[in-house]
Amino acid sequence: MTENEEQIYITRPLLPDLDAFGEYIKDIWESKWLTNHGPKHNELEGKLKEALKVENLSLFNNGTTALLTALRALDLPGGSEVITTPFTFAATPHCISWNGQQIVFCDIEPDTMCIDADKIESLITPNTSAILGVHVYCFPCDVYKIDKIAKKHGLKVIYDAAHAFSTEIDGKGIGSFGDISMFSFHATKLYNTIEGGCLTYNDERLKARVYNLRNFGIINEDEVAEIGINGKMNEIQASVGLLNLDLFVQEQEKREVVRTKYIDEISEINGIRVPVMPKNTTNSYQYFPIVIEKDYPLTRNELYEKFKEQKILTRKYFYPACSDYEPYRKLDSSSAGNLPITNKIKEKVLCLPFYGDLAEENINKIIRILKG
Ligand SMILES: Cc1ncc(COP(=O)(O)O)c(C=O)c1O
Structure with missing residues (x-):
């Protein structure tokens, strides 16, 4: 038995073999490429895209920065209303608030404990810009109903899939539903990069936008196009991610x-x-x-x-x-x-x-x- 006899923890992190991790670290030390879209970062982006069955994927240094960036990338108007669930971790509503949108809480459905899709429409006003559902404990939101409502009212759909790594709905990666989804790779999650996360999305045009927003809005040496953030995953996080993909x-x-x-x-x-x-x-x-x-x-x-x-x-x-x-x-x-x-x-x-x-x-x- 590896765990402390005295204490039973709620979870234990998935940790790669230390020697294998050492090899990755050696590589990083030799190359001196520590962060900023390094080779391990790029390899992980490709591999995770396959593992999560999604069209596009961008890595982040944590799930919260990823979610903040998602809201920004979708150009939700400042002050507009985002309908979301109160039955979630603090990061979900905090991201809406930090991004300058107004929170409108919608009640949850008793079985899945996710946002109740049948109660969303009554909360929509002319000022609503998006629905942000959370796949709580990996129970899925009613993605089909939410999609219909969003199309009818011209709303964006964002999913907080922090709990739903590798979950599939009808054989499709859960991150392929809605406009954009966020996964967290925090140490307490099933799949972790110590801290980390990603965004997944179907619209390829978002790729460049997310890339720039994640890197301070910098386009090239001479141009900063918009107010971005530092959301980059480093090479050590990516190494843990590559090794944990096998585990x-x-x-x-x-x-x-x-x-x-x-x-x-x-x-x-x-x-x-x-x-x-x-x-x-x-x-x-x-x-x-x-x-x-x-x-x-x-x-x-x-x-x-x-x-x-x-x-x-x-x-x-x-x-x-x-x-x-x-x-x-x-x-x-x-x-x-x-x-x-x-x-x-x-x-x-x-x-x-x-x-x-x-x-x-x-x-x-x-x-x-x-x-x-
Ligand atoms: C539902 C939910 N949303 C967002 C987050 C934030 O993710 P992170 O810790 O990677 O920033 C978490 C967990 O930490 C979470 O459980």
Whole structure:
């Protein structure tokens, strides 16, 4: 057993073999090419495009910078409204705000916990410019319905696919839906480059725009065309990415064993629901969320504390909802009347420890606690 006997973590990062990584580092040291679209960066861009089954892909130093750049690249008017979900990580609404757009929260759908496509249209105003959906825990947004709504109202569609690495819908890469999607390669994600991320998109014309925005808006030595940012992935991040590309499928297989064991045991417990992936969608295996219903003897918070006492780290992910954050709680769309499902789910959801090397005895310990 490799993990600390004392503490059971929520996840453990996927790490390449140290000697293999050393070879990459040696290469970088010899070439002295550390960042700025180096050979490893370019190799990773090509390989990830294939792995994610997308037409175009641009790497970034993290997912947040990638999402900021996506909103910029689509030229959403300043002050326009972006309809999004409050059931997500802080980065999603923060990117909208940093980019000068207004957030309009839409409630979520209880099964997938993604933005409820049936509630989007009633929130559209003449000032709406885009819909930003999040594929929460890799459960897919209703991409087909959202596409129809966007076309009808002339809106852009952006997806935060931070949780959805390698997920496919009807055999297509999840990053091929909408105008642009963002993936995060943060250390806590299934596939990581320590920090990192990418944008994927179908319109090839975005490629040059994203490239320039990612590099301060610099076009050439004599010209800076617009207000860009530094979003470049460096060669060390790219090396981890190249090596982890060979490892993530094996990690997914190991996580499938953990998931099956969890599901087999948890399905016998009254009051705990395990959200089910839609049949047309493949799992990314990043999180294992459960929903604690009323007929379970403990509340979610009590269960969380019970795990903590036993040194088992679970996460109330996403609690609080983004609509509860100080900068957003006074928005009209943060009102309780607008977000009944979000406000229910945020009190009930708990992510369990989930990674390939989670020892069987620790899975059993977690299940024993769940069974009371
Ligand atoms: C849903 C979601 N969006 C955005 C991000 C931000 O990605 P990053 O940490 O790579 O900046 C994360 C995770 O970190 C996330 O979980």
